[in-house]
Amino acid sequence: MDDKLIYAAPLQGYTDVAWRLAHAGIYGGVDAYFTPFIRVEKGSVRQRDLNNAIQNMPSGIPVIPQIIFGSRDEFIILADTLIDAGATHINLNLGCPFPPQVKHGRGAGALRAALIEEIASIIITRYSFAVFSAKLRLGINSSDEWRPILNILNTIPLDHITLHPRIAAQQYVGECNSEIFDEFLASTSHRVVYNGDIRSVSDIARIGSVHNISVDVMVGRGLLSRPSLALEYRSNEEWCHDKRVSVLRRFHEEIYSTYMTVLCGDQQILQKIKPMWDWLEDEIGHKAWKAIHKATTLRKYESAVADALS
Incomplete structure (x- = not known):
């Protein structure tokens, strides 16, 4: 097998501390675990959410906290809190399709040029010492909504961008848009991670052949339905x-x-x-x-x- 990275996606209500520790200890095969998003509530971050996000793995595998925000002020509160708690890498949730979050301008609802420009400026001037990455969808109702955002994202020194090539309105049904993923891949200066409908070892292998490049992957529901998936891929052995x-x-x-x-x-x-x-x-x-x-x-x-x- 190739040396592509495999990330465990952040899934609200599923991939908490207990799940991550057990998965790393019993299965492994994952290069980093991303935590379910944390958000601002009543002007601050709940301590239990912070505890869930700042957690070391005995194996030394990175745990990367994800934040969801709808304004510059929310972003600053979240980033300051996490960095003060010891986080060195923060993932920006720009793709959550959950309607209550989107309605309040968070997740996929944050794909607004004005907001992303503000966030880009803050990262560059205030948090130049930290590492950021982003996870996004193509848009809310249109698969073209990423286009005016990408040039702004390209100005931020991101570690990578994870793209789930669906729109938020699709939730998790319907086809992923492979053609637009390729277009996104060719248009960004960042390392791109593929996310969406990875359920088997062959699905992980297929990503590289479909897109003619060794693309790293982030697996969500596939690891919930088959926790051994990453390990099977690493060992080149499909389990009975x-x-x-x-x-x-x-x-x-x-x-x-x-x-x-x-x-x-x-x-x-x-x-x-x-x-x-x-x-x-x-x-x-x-x-x-x-x-x-x-x-x-x-x-x-x-x-x-x-x-x-x-």
């Missing part, structure tokens, strides 16, 4: 179903044990652990997947998981 389920059992035990230690009460623990299974229906089957999500007590949950992974 039995092996995937066997290691998945250990993965779940690690995350579940963490939640049992830091959380209290059946409902609080179930609320945190059940999302782990959201994208694993194909792996364990619909009946087992449904039983896990229907469980109302830890005892019922543990029984359902045991059946699913037997």
Whole structure:
């Protein structure tokens, strides 16, 4: 296999500290983990969000915090807070398609030339010592909305740009726009990372052949539905179903044990652990997947998981 980088995407409600630590320890194969976005709430950053974003991995694999903002003031609060807490690399969320965020000018809603010009100036003059990267979509409702923004992004010394070649209105359905990805790739001075619909080892390999260049990749839902994906690619070995389920059992035990230690009460623990299974229906089957999500007590949950992974 080639030496392309593989990043774990930031996914709100899924890739928290417990998931990242367990994934790095049991699977690995990932070059950096990006945290779910943090935002300004009531003029500051919540301490628990900051704790989740500033977390060292025992393996030394980088953890890169992502921020979402809709104004220069929000950006400065977030950047100052993270840098004061020790962050050296910050990822800009310019692609979140979640309507409440977009409506408030954040995520994909931040793809506004005036705002990006302000952010570019602030990064260059105020944070020249720090590393920034960006993750974006093509636009909100049009696949051309990135065009007036790119020249501005090209003025910022970004480590890379991750592009998910869909518009926000598509959410996660419909085809990724391969042609526009190629056009974006040819138009930017930055290293470009591909994100979108990477579900298998062959998908990772395909990115380079489709775009005629060894493009680094960021994997989101693909790692949730197949946590071994990056490791399989690195080792040039596609795992059989039995092996995937066997290691998945250990993965779940690690995350579940963490939640049992830091959380209290059946409902609080179930609320945190059940999302782990959201994208694993194909792996364990619909009946087992449904039983896990229907469980109302830890005892019922543990029984359902045991059946699913037997």
